[in-house]
Amino acid sequence: MEETFLIITEIIGTIAFAISGIRLAAAKSFDWFGAYTVGLVTAIGGGTVRDLLLGATPFWMVNGWYLGVTGLALVIVILLKRYLVKLNKTFFVFDTIGLALFVVIGIQKTLEYGFPMWTAIVMGTITGALGGVLRDILINEEPLVFRKDVYATACIAGGIVYWGILLGGGSSVLQQSTCAASVIIIRLLAAKYNWSIPILRDYADDNK
Amino acid sequence: MEETFLIITEIIGTIAFAISGIRLAAAKSFDWFGAYTVGLVTAIGGGTVRDLLLGATPFWMVNGWYLGVTGLALVIVILLKRYLVKLNKTFFVFDTIGLALFVVIGIQKTLEYGFPMWTAIVMGTITGALGGVLRDILINEEPLVFRKDVYATACIAGGIVYWGILLGGGSSVLQQSTCAASVIIIRLLAAKYNWSIPILRDYADDNK
Amino acid sequence: MEETFLIITEIIGTIAFAISGIRLAAAKSFDWFGAYTVGLVTAIGGGTVRDLLLGATPFWMVNGWYLGVTGLALVIVILLKRYLVKLNKTFFVFDTIGLALFVVIGIQKTLEYGFPMWTAIVMGTITGALGGVLRDILINEEPLVFRKDVYATACIAGGIVYWGILLGGGSSVLQQSTCAASVIIIRLLAAKYNWSIPILRDYADDNK
Numbered sequence: 268m269e270e271t272f273l274i275i276t277e278i279i280g281t282i283a284f285a286i287s288g289i290r291l292a293a294a295k296s297f298d299w300f301g302a303y304t305v306g307l308v309t310a311i312g313g314g315t316v317r318d319l320l321l322g323a324t325p326f327w328m329v330n331g332w333y334l335g336v337t338g339l340a341l342v343i344v345i346l347l348k349r350y351l352v353k354l355n356k357t358f359f360v361f362d363t364i365g366l367a368l369f370v371v372i373g374i375q376k377t378l379e380y381g382f383p384m385w386t387a388i389v390m391g392t393i394t395g396a397l398g399g400v401l402r403d404i405l406i407n408e409e410p411l412v413f414r415k416d417v418y419a420t421a422c423i424a425g426g427i428v429y430w431g432i433l434l435g436g437g438s439s440v441l442q443q444s445t446c447a448a449s450v451i452i453i454r455l456l457a458a459k460y461n462w463s464i465p466i467l468r469d470y471a472d473d474n475k
Numbered sequence: 476m477e478e479t480f481l482i483i484t485e486i487i488g489t490i491a492f493a494i495s496g497i498r499l500a501a502a503k504s505f506d507w508f509g510a511y512t513v514g515l516v517t518a519i520g521g522g523t524v525r526d527l528l529l530g531a532t533p534f535w536m537v538n539g540w541y542l543g544v545t546g547l548a549l550v551i552v553i554l555l556k557r558y559l560v561k562l563n564k565t566f567f568v569f570d571t572i573g574l575a576l577f578v579v580i581g582i583q584k585t586l587e588y589g590f591p592m593w594t595a596i597v598m599g600t601i602t603g604a605l606g607g608v609l610r611d612i613l614i615n616e617e618p619l620v621f622r623k624d625v626y627a628t629a630c631i632a633g634g635i636v637y638w639g640i641l642l643g644g645g646s647s648v649l650q651q652s653t654c655a656a657s658v659i660i661i662r663l664l665a666a667k668y669n670w671s672i673p674i675l676r677d678y679a680d681d682n683k
Numbered sequence: 684m685e686e687t688f689l690i691i692t693e694i695i696g697t698i699a700f701a702i703s704g705i706r707l708a709a710a711k712s713f714d715w716f717g718a719y720t721v722g723l724v725t726a727i728g729g730g731t732v733r734d735l736l737l738g739a740t741p742f743w744m745v746n747g748w749y750l751g752v753t754g755l756a757l758v759i760v761i762l763l764k765r766y767l768v769k770l771n772k773t774f775f776v777f778d779t780i781g782l783a784l785f786v787v788i789g790i791q792k793t794l795e796y797g798f799p800m801w802t803a804i805v806m807g808t809i810t811g812a813l814g815g816v817l818r819d820i821l822i823n824e825e826p827l828v829f830r831k832d833v834y835a836t837a838c839i840a841g842g843i844v845y846w847g848i849l850l851g852g853g854s855s856v857l858q859q860s861t862c863a864a865s866v867i868i869i870r871l872l873a874a875k876y877n878w879s880i881p882i883l884r885d886y887a888d889d890n891k
Contacts, residue, residue: 289675292621292675293675293676295617295622296622296674296675296676297617297621297622297674297675298621298622298623298671298672298673298674298675299672299673299674299675300620300621300627300628300672301618301620301621301622301672301675302621302675304621304627305621315528319527319528319735320731320735320741320744322530322738322740324530325528328528328590328594328597329590329591329594331591331593334593334597341675344675345675348676382744382745383745383747385747385750386744386745389744389750400821404612404820404821405608405612405618405621406617407615407616407617407823408823409711409713409822409823410717410821412716412717413708413711413713413714413716413717413718413720413721413821414711414712414713414714414717415714419716419720420716463714464714464715464716464717465714465715466712466713466714466715467705467708467709467712467713467714467715467717467718467760467761468709468712468764497883500829500883501883501884503825503830504830504882504883504884505825505829505830505882505883506829506830506831506879506880506881506882506883507880507881507882507883508828508829508835508836508880509826509828509829509830509880509883510829510883512829512835513829523736527735527736530738532738533736536736536798536802536805537798537799537802539799539801542801542805549883552883553883556884612820613816613820613826613829614825615823615824615825
């Protein structure tokens, strides 16, 4: 039951991440192969780098459905593209749910490998946010996550909440659910109230 | 005999890949070191990422001739640059032969590490095509392979042919040679008849 | 005593590398998180790729002070930015000292893992120079190291000096200190006398 819930959540998150990559690739007039690849990297890139850093076999190499689900995301974009814009809010919610799950997965896996909690928070953030950075590198744009919105910051905050519950003696399920909820709530509030991280002004600005 | 043939093929492919990187670096006015590095990444980047994903020691770290051959490619470009344009067709053929060999090497090595065939096809494609993606990232351009021609698709098709022969009970040599031949034939036909993968139109196009 | 000296040197070098990344991120109007991340990648990116290639656990995953020191670098840039331009020469010296140390660390670690000396030289260069390449990819610029100044070349030269002392039977301390001194002297002389690596002219130039 809980297992099924997690799998469905992961599929929804993977599709949402892949679609975000495919749509940006479409805006660059990439071909179907290019769009599929950008979508795949967006969806699995963060977890792949996490696994390389941990010394683990990248998760998607032994489980084919990530490639399949990305193919489904491509079909969705090709067939439904004229309706996708109207679904932007839905995608935003799916993307946020996926983000929260990916952060939790990243933290858990890192702790299982015996690293300290602060490393796990970094890995949770990498799992959630690095796919989008790799996506932006592939489409040759400055990474959105470095300039806009509260995104990676929500991952970090979620990781700190996880740590707090862990230190406070909360159960494993409580750690994970409050971490995920924090990521979701922070990102939704940030979107609603237009929160953003301060811009680092150019060091040369004051000399003008 | 067969061994010698393979080594010569790999050297030709490595030089062809390195030269493609070095020429694009030259078009960006990189210095000799930059051009060498871009050439090296083009030639060994795909196989390096494959080896990291497989958990193997990257092949070029224990065999110095890849660095040497890239140096040779740099010398060729420096000395012969005014003639290189006339050799474009020759380079295209060499590049295609290299591509086919790299795909076969990627598939074989992945199977040796015990991964399923579909993972091996992905790794064959990574071995053949990712070097060019890394090259384009280093020269700060959108990856060519995502927008033009049949290239990565030929790798995937070659991998599927490999799988078919494997399932049909064909020998290891038959698997490899038909895979390589498929990659070469598909890419040559694609170049001759201007085949291309459909472009994914911008999802916003229909709203204009 | 020697230990303390090395730690202080590494902290100075890490801060200098991180500040170079943070300042370039500031010039792109990245937010604090983006600037921190670019600074971190500049400081630890080279060593991380080295460790992945060696099959080692990335050094910063078991030692938190690299993340802390990068945070300090961010605070320095935020608080002192109007004075930083005047400190450019100081930063150049710190950056050069860091570069020399990173090259030595990269060479040593690679030799400890049993690779040949030429691999160690490549790894020393990767440790010293790749962080800056990753920084430039993240800010979506052509890598500076491929176009300007003697930088990676100083790393390679330092590695060759290391090899020479090794072959000549010099002690481990002598190998390391002459290597580091060579990197520093070559880079300082290159800056003073405007040395540069020849540009590879576009292969198409002669046809114009």
